[in-house]
Amino acid sequence: MTTNDAGVKALEPYWMPFTANRAFKQRPRMISAAQGMHYTTPAGRQIIDATSGLYCVNAGHGQPAVVAAITEAAGRLDYSPSFQFAHPQAFELAGRLTALAPGDLDHVFFASSGSEAIDTAMKLALSYHRARGEGQRTRFIGRERGYHGVGFGGISVGGIPANRKMYGAALGGIDHLATTYDRARQAFSTGEPEWGCELADELNRILALHDPSNIAAVVIEPVAGSTGCIPPPKGYLERIREITAAHGILLILDEVITAFGRLGHTFAADRYGIVPDLVTFAKGVSNGAVPLSGVLVRKGIYDAHMVGPEHLPELFHGYTYSAHPLAVAAALATLDLHRDLGLNDRAVALEAPFAELLMSLRNEPGVLDIRPVGLMCGIDLAAKGGAFGKRGYEAMERAYHDHDLYVRIAGDTMVIAPPLVATGDDLAEIRDKLAVTIRASA
Numbered sequence: 001m002t003t004n005d006a007g008v009k010a011l012e013p014y015w016m017p018f019t020a021n022r023a024f025k026q027r028p029r030m031i032s033a034a035q036g037m038h039y040t041t042p043a044g045r046q047i048i049d050a051t052s053g054l055y056c057v058n059a060g061h062g063q064p065a066v067v068a069a070i071t072e073a074a075g076r077l078d079y080s081p082s083f084q085f086a087h088p089q090a091f092e093l094a095g096r097l098t099a100l101a102p103g104d105l106d107h108v109f110f111a112s113s114g115s116e117a118i119d120t121a122m123k124l125a126l127s128y129h130r131a132r133g134e135g136q137r138t139r140f141i142g143r144e145r146g147y148h149g150v151g152f153g154g155i156s157v158g159g160i161p162a163n164r165k166m167y168g169a170a171l172g173g174i175d176h177l178a179t180t181y182d183r184a185r186q187a188f189s190t191g192e193p194e195w196g197c198e199l200a201d202e203l204n205r206i207l208a209l210h211d212p213s214n215i216a217a218v219v220i221e222p223v224a225g226s227t228g229c230i231p232p233p234k235g236y237l238e239r240i241r242e243i244t245a246a247h248g249i250l251l252i253l254d255e256v257i258t259a260f261g262r263l264g265h266t267f268a269a270d271r272y273g274i275v276p277d278l279v280t281f282a283k284g285v286s287n288g289a290v291p292l293s294g295v296l297v298r299k300g301i302y303d304a305h306m307v308g309p310e311h312l313p314e315l316f317h318g319y320t321y322s323a324h325p326l327a328v329a330a331a332l333a334t335l336d337l338h339r340d341l342g343l344n345d346r347a348v349a350l351e352a353p354f355a356e357l358l359m360s361l362r363n364e365p366g367v368l369d370i371r372p373v374g375l376m377c378g379i380d381l382a383a384k385g386g387a388f389g390k391r392g393y394e395a396m397e398r399a400y401h402d403h404d405l406y407v408r409i410a411g412d413t414m415v416i417a418p419p420l421v422a423t424g425d426d427l428a429e430i431r432d433k434l435a436v437t438i439r440a441s442a
């Protein structure tokens, strides 16, 4: 579909997020329906979804139980105030999530987006330290190439230059660890690369500079997702956990992409055998059907806040849509599906064949690296004519228009993260469609 002038005008009012608006409006990539592994275009073409929407539809599209739960909730309780009142399903969901969470993360604060979850986690880290008489702990440490959404907290600890450069100083008092990615040492690794654990020791250098007693928290993703899927080197996260724990620094693990099966566990923390202090989640928790996010916290963090007059809120923070009834209904139904379909085990079983299929693309033109881990994978393509992102854009466009494939790009990297319900045939189809797309965009 290309648009004539009148068509472009009709598309003009919508300022699309993280989108090349002018290019899109000249040649739109519309989606009008979805079911299972597929999107449907307005013209009726079926397009296979290789990135679970934006890494959120882990249980596949249009799951009848999720649809029914949302419909029922909408008819029964469209909205319930989240401040000073609550609805019973919010407590049910909190109980189920905390039962699934690692270690003693036994309380959960709800929000709607990953960005809100990160802001909440950062505020909780500050208020926790202050409540304990360590209010000088105000500094945060993020990581280069990290993505933590688009709030001022998230872009400050995040490490994607384009997301930061237009927005002034954002939050002060932030340092960044180096990215763990080094193509020369890690290219074409399957799973967690062997090299790079020692990069965690850089944290000690930053701590020495500021003194550990001034640091509130380290904020990192287990696998850096949005930047193009960078798995952690073997032992890296464990080392970060050791160093933070040794200095009373909180570890905020941003599991907005990695939770709910993407790495074969409900939380990636379990894959790496670590217990963070706070875990942010979103996306897959409600299968993307209604926005829901949250922060799981260790018992001590909740307890430290439960002071002061009992008639006043202990924490002056929250959202109109925290634990929205429709979102909670979607999440409860999604958790049932995860259990009933055994999606974690499925991801574990698919991990090796998925990696093998994608690695078979390594000799396609201009493929610089392939990084599969769990059921996600980054494929770096050589830039075209020195123009950053042009090849990636063309690959995404051709995939949609010519090869019936939806794939997310980050610059010149394609990120594959199919629904966990994918069959072997679905994965083979995605692989073959990627191959033709890569060739066509070379």
Ligand SMILES: Cc1ncc(COP(=O)(O)O)c(C=O)c1O
Residues within 6 Å of the ligand: 112, 113, 114, 115, 116, 118, 147, 148, 149, 150, 221, 225, 226, 254, 255, 256, 257, 282
């Ligand atoms: C790790 C991580 N954190 C936070 C976010 C922000 O989530 P949202 O877009 O819902 O604000 C994302 C989104 O992709 C993410 O991948």
